Amino acid sequence: MRHYQYKPLEADEIRLLELQSGDFDAELKGSLLIFKLPEDDEPRCGHEILLMRDGGPDTPNAPNYDALSYTWGESARSRLFLNIMDDGKLSQMDIKPNLDGALRRLRQDIPHGESRMLWIDAICINQSDIPEKSTQIQKMAMIYNRAESVSVWLGGEDKDSNRAIEFIEKLLKLDDFDPLTRDPGAPAEWAALMNLMQRPWFNRRWIVQEISLARRATLFCGPQSVSWQDFSAAVSLFVSRYQDLRPLFQSSKDFQHHPNFLGEVDALGAKSLVDITNNLFRKSDEGVVLERLLSLEALISTMTAFEASSPHDTIYAVLWLAYDAEPDSKDSAAMCQDEVLRTPVQSPTIDMFPSQDEGVFRFGDDLVESPKSVTYRTPFPGRGANDSAPAPRAPAAQRRTGRTLLKPPTGPVRSFSARSASDRCLRIAENQFEDDPQPIVVDYEKEIYDVCRQFLEFAISRSKSLDIICQPWAPEPQRHEPQLPSWISQLSGAPFDKKPGQNCYGRVLADPLVGSSGHGPRNYNASGKTKIYPNKDFINGRTLLVTGFVLDAISVRKGPALEGIIPSSWLDLVGWSGPPDPVPDRFWRTLVADRGPGGHKYPPAYYPLACKWVFEQRSRRGNINTSELLTFGRCPSIAMEFLRRVQSVVWGRRLILTAGRRGSKQLLALAPAEVEEGDLICIIYGCSVPVVLRRRKKRKADDTPSLSREETSTSSLQDYSPRNQDQYSFVGQCYVHGMMAGEGFKHQREHGNKLKVFHLV
Structure with missing residues (x-):
């Protein structure tokens, strides 16, 4: 069967895939149709907008459609294809396994004998036509914002995915939320949600644009689905309490009694995505973008969790999002x-x-x-x-x-x-x-x-x-x-x-x-x-x-706080023998960089007390293992807050003393x-x-x-x-x-x- 040949597009046109209904295992069938995408968000006065093509029929305004957000993934070992009906003739288009799975899942929601309009980058853009690709990439922000809904394909079902999506429904019942953070039988459900949040889709840089511009969005994982609104609320609830879940995992035999099984949830792409999309735009009730709120510099500096297949996309993938x-x-x-x-x-x-x-x-x-x-x-x-x-x-x-x-x-x-x-x-x-x-x-x-x-x-x-x-x-x-x-x-x-x-x-x-x-x-x-x-x-x-x-210049440098372990030599540098002597003010302030939790406000007055308690827990060699104290020790909540701030400041840095050049006093500092x-x-x-x-x-x-x-x-x-x-x-x-x-x-x-x-x- 012949390979599908794309027809050229005008500057203000897009293609849409009209996907036909069918059983899950049936061949994928559809048509690629060309439409005009108007600059105005809605046609004025309800009139149809037409574009006359040279020597051809009129091009109608784009109908309602959904846009797909997914990861391209690896190529298939055996050929997978989409059948395209074009001018009464059947042709084929090669597709990758992840897109094949997405189309089969989305087709399940199409009533028998009907079709659904979709915009999918790998299909609707001629990827081998560089001029067309450049033009269409400019339109992607508008395409996703104009879509009636964005369908997110996270991938196929696994052993935890159904449990995770069912658990989201439980989390959203606030009367049951606090008990779930203490339920000894809940660690498997929390871990399932964690696994769902680590699907490859959440680490793609382009998805920030695709999901943040969506008027409505639904996440699909195997046969299950959940709205983006419910998912983002569940992620926010999870992040707000994940530190409190350590005792659950520590008491669970299934998780090797590991109190830090979840790791640093704050570093997950899913958490970053929820934070960014909630603060990126001001939208109308209909989902139309009214105002962009972040600068390009702010976006780039906060998107370290998102990866790009091309290093150029570190910048290019977020340009439209900045004000x-x-x-x-x-x-x-x-x-x-x-x-x-x-x-x-x-x-x-x-x-x-x-x-x-x-x-x-x-x-x-x-x-x-x-x-x-x-x-x-x-x-x-x-x-x-x-x-x-x-x-x-x-x-x-x-x-x-x-x-x-x-x-x-x-x-x-x-x-x-x-x-x-x-x-x-x-x-x-x-x-x-x-x-x-x-x-x-x-x-x-x-x-x-x-x-x-x-x-x-x-x-x-x-x-x-x-x-x-x-x-x-x-x-x-x-x-x-x-x-x-x-x-x-x-x-x-x-x-x-x-x-x-x-x-x-x-x-x-x-x-x-x-x-x-x-x-x-x-x-x-x-x-x-x-x-x-x-x-x-x-x-x-x-x-x-x-x-x-x-x-000044660096005169003395002590060993770095590798893995968050504060060397005993740091105390020697500031001339402190440890408790019960009072903590030198410049020492505890340096350990937290003179800021409280999050680094935005001045440290609270109880930090010297917390610092003294921490150094009372020194090992025989005098070192302070901050992770061990947080993970396995019976640490007071105030000391835990202090230690987390210390970790965010000292991890991998050295304590140094300057030379005191030109008669100045020596300065205490933390350096790389x-x-x-x-x-x-x-x-x-x-x-x-x-x-x-x-x-x-x-x-x-x-x-x-x-x-x-x-x-x-x-x-x-x-x-x-x-x-x-x-x-x-x-x-x-x-x-x-x-x-x-x-x-x-x-x-x-x-x-x-x-x-x-x-x-x-």
């Missing part, structure tokens, strides 16, 4: 800036003119050379159609000859209190920069570094913050590509990972001190109200240019395990926490990497060239006791630490 990234096909507004911006003496001096046509992006065939390229633009926040026009750009002659110069001030450096942000001139100068970065161009042929660079230029330009370099978010480079620079933090640095040989997550590193970007106020304010400097052209080739000063003696602790503009930098050898002139024609044509990049400049590796973020709220600027003034530009590589 500051919008798919468009019209000319983007030009980004403008004043001809000359000079800062006060407390900051570097910048003399900037944009180069010719800088910031102007045009859309259409004359720009997009590769059919894989799609352009996303950034709308001007708060600027409507009737608002004032952008400020005029510099004259063209100046733009052609302009250059950018960044240098430390030549006069004496007068520090200011970043805590009070009293320097009004600095704030005015910083506020003159436009908020709008260059648009993000989707191109799967780019190297991973270029994709990461494009996102960082976008995010940093928007937020004027460098906190994103402390967040683990970036994919691993492909084998043929070079390693990413040290200032692009990779997903391998995420706090949680699957335990070897187990199907649950465990903590492997401490949480980022910067918290989640874009979610409320910062956890800390080490750099005060400063913003990234330089504000433009801060990435040159593979070098990130940042401005700041050295706070990779730090070495002599590494520098620095405050950099725009980063809310101190960072550790490692000086590298000066680059010789003949070692300077060659620049592309585009790079060398811009004089500002030549001025920023790292040639003969000290280069630094970014080692990581750190907590420095007493330096997390802007006190570093007072330290800078008192000890003469010079402001400088760091070239991070």
